[in-house]
């Protein structure tokens with residue numbers, strides 16, 4: 001059985017589980033909490049990043065590697081285009097998000113969440129008992145310096161740069177999808193999956209695994225409101241409505 005080790009709310013983890021859902025791959029999901037996750041992930045990969053897939057033949061970490069493996073093992077529907085130039089373009093867009101835009105946007109999102117340890121805990125403990133959420137909220141202030149360091153949140157300039165990256169990502173998506181509704185050609189590819197998973201962190205599509213736990217903390221609501229009227233937020237919601245399928249995340253066997 002395939003197992004996904006994941007964080008509940010994270011763009012890279014959303015990429016991997018969206019691909020699993022889209023391809024109807026039977027699997028188990030194990031949600032880890034930032035911090036304690038290290039003890040689980042490090043022995044498997046030598047690093048600490050999620051998502052990680054465990055399968056009969058081994059371990060795969062990194063969302064791009066996971067999607068490449070899934071496309072080879074479960075080709076339908078294909079996410080990486082067969083045509084050479086479309087494939088190069090889709091993978092280039094994936095890399096731009098994975099390596100540049102997504103981590104910069106994440107600085108701003110995490111900084112906003114860390115301002116409210118209770119809400120940070122609700123986001124990452126989504127689906128867990130209230131007692132776990134309360135216990136985790138108590139350790140968030142202690143873990144905050146490590147989270148900041150690990151995610152490059154070095155100060156106000158890094159947070160502001162996250163807003164710049166959000167604008168760059170939104171404007172890029174709006175411009176590139178104007179003709180066909182998709183980033184590469186006229187079908188849903190890994191480029192759309194990657195961009196929508198990142199922008200879901202700001203758009204928070206309801207009835208999706210990236211929906212914001214309610215009630216939304218005021219600072220996080222303000223962050224969402226800042227970008228809510230951008231046409232690429234509407235595009236993100238449309239991608240979720242058209243292609244996401246699964247309304248909820250889960251721990252345990254998939255159907």
Ligand SMILES: N[C@@H](CCC(=O)N[C@@H](CS)C(=O)NCC(=O)O)C(=O)O
Pocket residue numbers: 007010011012013034048049050051061062063064098150
């Ligand atoms: N390039 C990696 C990035 C993965 C990543 O940064 N994951 C974050 C969650 S958004 C994480 O697990 N951070 C905790 C850590 O690295 O210890 C991918 O595509 O999967």
